Amino acid sequence: MITKGVVVRVPAKVNLQLSVGPLGADGFHDVVSVFQAISIFDDVTVRYGKDGTGITLSVSGSTAHGVPTDSSNLAYKAAQLMIDRYDAFPDLEIHLKKEIPVAGGMAGGSADAAGVIVGIDALCDLSLSRDEMERIATELGSDVPFSIAGGIAVGLGRGDQLTPALARGTYHWVVAMSGSGLSTPAVYKECDRLREGREISNPRTSDSLLQALRAADARGVGEFLTNDLQAAACSLRPALRLVLDVGEEYGALGGIVSGSGPTVVFLVEDEERALDLTVALSASGVVSSVLRAYGPVHGARVVETL
């Protein structure tokens, strides 16, 4: 049977550590990022389209609202790059079934781009290695390689030079979403503004966090969660402080703004605690919706052949 299409499942990420270095002359910051892939997924379907139709994109799912379907979508850019670089089949129908919050600091767009790379590789029989796919992913954005890799990894440079982290255990998360997103560049800009006049050192991986991950010590991981963008996200969206307070009050092991926010994630001891906190957050009126998730989970992978 000839394969007509593939479905690739791609995870959201949380940053257990996001340490941001000084603003470089090129306008970017070096970061140290410890990523964990968690069980909130987009499904990316890639099919052969009709001759001459080029790349077409459609979107559905609970977080589809406002996601562009033109060439500005990162999934579209990924398809174009794969076609140009590997002479892949040029007429492709891509469908994104979105569950990852949009502009929530959980790398939703990056996940979709990763799904397209893995999907085109499988559909067009390119036989690329995971390393090659992660390399091309770097050209699309700093979070895209991790969306391919999944698991738990340390990212250096712009977050894209990845090394898998030795880690054990399963971690339970409660994910609190806000009604509207925050722009990543705007949050970095606010971070620079808040730090003006201060000496900022180069970021370093947190040994305490990595040690807790190796020991499957959820309490330790909760204690050492850190995000240098949190103050900036809270400055732009003061209500995030109230969300963080609810988590603390209900005994979360740790709570943190995810990446550039505004999604806030809480690490909890077990599923029962996750349920309690979900109910408390929903009742608090300070978040738009709440999800439960666990991690680490796999990176982008084909789950169905059509």
Ligand code: ATP
């Ligand atoms: P990151 O955590 O990598 O900083 P994010 O999760 O905060 O990213 P995304 O969900 O990737 O943010 O979306 C940021 C913006 O990118 C959206 O406002 C949207 O206009 C645009 N965008 C482009 N492609 C996509 C996509 N496939 N899914 C969602 N948004 C996309």
